[in-house]
Amino acid sequence: MSLFEEQWQTYRTVLEHDSMEHRAIAEATAAMLGAWFDQRGDQSPSVALVDLGCGDLARLSPLFRSLPLSSYTGVDLAASVLALAERQMGHVRFPCHWVCGNLLQWAEEDVGRSVDLIHSAFAIHHLSDSEKVRFLNGARRRIAHDGLLVWTDVFQEEHESRARYLERYVARVLQWPGLTGVQRDAVIDHLQRCDWPARCGWVESVASDSGWSLTWGWRGQHQAEALALLRPCI
Numbered sequence: 001m002s003l004f005e006e007q008w009q010t011y012r013t014v015l016e017h018d019s020m021e022h023r024a025i026a027e028a029t030a031a032m033l034g035a036w037f038d039q040r041g042d043q044s045p046s047v048a049l050v051d052l053g054c055g056d057l058a059r060l061s062p063l064f065r066s067l068p069l070s071s072y073t074g075v076d077l078a079a080s081v082l083a084l085a086e087r088q089m090g091h092v093r094f095p096c097h098w099v100c101g102n103l104l105q106w107a108e109e110d111v112g113r114s115v116d117l118i119h120s121a122f123a124i125h126h127l128s129d130s131e132k133v134r135f136l137n138g139a140r141r142r143i144a145h146d147g148l149l150v151w152t153d154v155f156q157e158e159h160e161s162r163a164r165y166l167e168r169y170v171a172r173v174l175q176w177p178g179l180t181g182v183q184r185d186a187v188i189d190h191l192q193r194c195d196w197p198a199r200c201g202w203v204e205s206v207a208s209d210s211g212w213s214l215t216w217g218w219r220g221q222h223q224a225e226a227l228a229l230l231r232p233c234i
């Protein structure tokens with residue numbers, strides 16, 4: 001198995017055992033999007049959705065397939081994952097576009113066309129804090145005036161150090177079922193090298209400075225996984 005396949009196999013095991021509360025997150029995402037679509041009251045499919053760090057879509061393709069979209073664009077750094085995502089999405093009524101690229105670059109592109117709905121799950125925490133600020137500013141410029149950014153991710157408690165956050169998270173991973181020792185070590189190594197979760201209060205303040213109104217749509221039971229809803233302030 002290649003390193004890429006091993007990583008996705010590990011992520012699928014984490015999904016299967018619901019170790020990161022993915023089931024509750026999928027339900028919360030469906031409820032939030034349902035309410036947002038109802039409130040728009042669109043009769044025809046007119047919403048363009050961009051999914052940043054879309055991954056293989058094993059988790060959310062049924063939800064996205066059911067939405068009245070005018071288009072879906074999946075953006076991911078990994079070309080190999082986009083092929084899996086395309087297969088998961090299958091045949092749908094709306095056009096799908098698959099973009100191999102960096103979500104920060106996407107946010108900072110100046111294309112002059114606004115996007116109605118941006119979704120990003122478990123990808124933005126890979127950016128540094130200064131990159132997260134640039135992302136929020138860029139996405140704010142790209143979102144439609146009545147648009148929505150759904151940001152699901154891991155977040156840190158406001159007064160917690162990254163070291164303490166990692167200590168807590170690693171203690172959780174050691175209890176996750178279904179993983180081999182090698183997979184567990186790989187998850188812990190990934191956390192320590194790549195995870196830079198935003199602190200909750202910090203992100204509220206940065207979002208506000210960038211012209212967003214942020215509310216928490218869902219918070220998990222581990223003071224880590226959460227779903228933030230960001231609407232552009234007019």
Ligand SMILES: C[S@@+](CC[C@H](N)C(=O)[O-])C[C@H]1O[C@@H](n2cnc3c(N)ncnc32)[C@H](O)[C@@H]1O
Binds near residue numbers: 057075081120121123
């Ligand atoms: C943990 S997976 C989550 C996948 C999916 N969103 C989900 O929730 O199941 C994170 C994905 O984000 C992608 N990713 C990480 N950093 C990225 C970046 N800067 N730009 C685009 N994609 C990124 C990774 O390649 C990976 O596919």
